[in-house]
Amino acid sequence: MTTTLDRPAVKPARPFFSSGPCAKPPGWDASRLATGVLGRSHRSKLGKARLQYCIDLMRELLELPDTHRIGIVPGSDTGAFEMAMWTMLGAKPVTALAWESFGEGWVTDAVKQLKIDPTVIRADYGQLPDLNAVDWSNDVLFTWNGTTSGVRVPDGEWIPADREGLSFADATSAVFAYALPWDKIDVATFSWQKVLGGEGGHGVIILGPRAVERLESYTPAWPLPKVFRLASKGALTEGVFKGETINTPSMLAVEDAIFALEWGKEIGGPAGLIARSDANAAALDAIVAERPWLGHLAADPASRSKTSVCLTVEGADEALIKKFAALLEAEDAAYDIAGYRDAPPGLRVWCGATVDTADIVALGPWLDWAWAQVRTA
Numbered sequence: 001m002t003t004t005l006d007r008p009a010v011k012p013a014r015p016f017f018s019s020g021p022c023a024k025p026p027g028w029d030a031s032r033l034a035t036g037v038l039g040r041s042h043r044s045k046l047g048k049a050r051l052q053y054c055i056d057l058m059r060e061l062l063e064l065p066d067t068h069r070i071g072i073v074p075g076s077d078t079g080a081f082e083m084a085m086w087t088m089l090g091a092k093p094v095t096a097l098a099w100e101s102f103g104e105g106w107v108t109d110a111v112k113q114l115k116i117d118p119t120v121i122r123a124d125y126g127q128l129p130d131l132n133a134v135d136w137s138n139d140v141l142f143t144w145n146g147t148t149s150g151v152r153v154p155d156g157e158w159i160p161a162d163r164e165g166l167s168f169a170d171a172t173s174a175v176f177a178y179a180l181p182w183d184k185i186d187v188a189t190f191s192w193q194k195v196l197g198g199e200g201g202h203g204v205i206i207l208g209p210r211a212v213e214r215l216e217s218y219t220p221a222w223p224l225p226k227v228f229r230l231a232s233k234g235a236l237t238e239g240v241f242k243g244e245t246i247n248t249p250s251m252l253a254v255e256d257a258i259f260a261l262e263w264g265k266e267i268g269g270p271a272g273l274i275a276r277s278d279a280n281a282a283a284l285d286a287i288v289a290e291r292p293w294l295g296h297l298a299a300d301p302a303s304r305s306k307t308s309v310c311l312t313v314e315g316a317d318e319a320l321i322k323k324f325a326a327l328l329e330a331e332d333a334a335y336d337i338a339g340y341r342d343a344p345p346g347l348r349v350w351c352g353a354t355v356d357t358a359d360i361v362a363l364g365p366w367l368d369w370a371w372a373q374v375r376t377a
């Protein structure tokens, strides 16, 4: 007789369930990256063309309107979001929303580094704060998808069209997984390492027209390092949005992003990417529904992430989760599924587009196996 103590017959073919860096696109191999630009200046005709191509592909797959600019910047998502904070905040009062670790990190930046005394609206892990309590005469900082709690904003309905302040969305684990309402977003940032399965190191910054207006009309009181400077003498540095990066980029990371974006186009563009995330999240949800010892950390399905899905495990503490994840890693059945270090002990399974649904399905019995092991230990 088979018991859950026996190893399941089928293993996920690609056990890459980390929430960042995330699984490479199916079929990815380093030998498939274009390398003609490596060893060349990023300011050569070829270098600029590849950067511009990467920008064009992102615009296409994000369905970004012409009203919004998009540029590649240093420092991954953190660099892009801090660049936005450092260059634009201070002109108006600020409200910062925090319901998990990364949103809390932007609060720390605002309070301790910029010292701008923001209004902070918080919620516990698993919850969303009251979005209707936001005063939109303020600039508003928030995380579209809270990667460490698996709670996201459901949509952009809570952001008024006639807002006075600017909306700043850290959208790193949201882009390419949800259709974003760009008219409600003045600033968005992300890194290629999430839904695209690209590399860290570079960030992407998206600016709506009102953000550009802020950059051209306002100079913050604090000093700005060169890697944050987006405007000069009252004018936006337009080159940044045409592939003329502030400093030297990793062209290998750019080529890797291009590979992922071309794959995204092949599988049906934005709709294809979103459908894959949706299918993965649904497959994981079915696994959770069948197991009384597993639950969702995000209480409300309407604001539950479809990328970084965070799970509760009955009676789990940090030691149990560590063991649970280590058992699966040792079997090459699932890598990196322990929850984030600041989150309540639990599991976290990436469901972004680069993960195959069959692998999520195959993960279910392995979760049972690990659960049986930790309980009999």
Ligand SMILES: Cc1ncc(COP(=O)(O)O)c(C=O)c1O
Residues within 6 Å of the ligand: 019, 020, 075, 076, 077, 078, 079, 102, 103, 143, 145, 146, 147, 148, 170, 172, 173, 191, 193, 200, 201
């Ligand atoms: C919501 C959110 N913000 C910021 C970051 C930091 O991203 P990076 O390491 O690309 O700077 C992460 C990484 O997981 C994230 O999930």
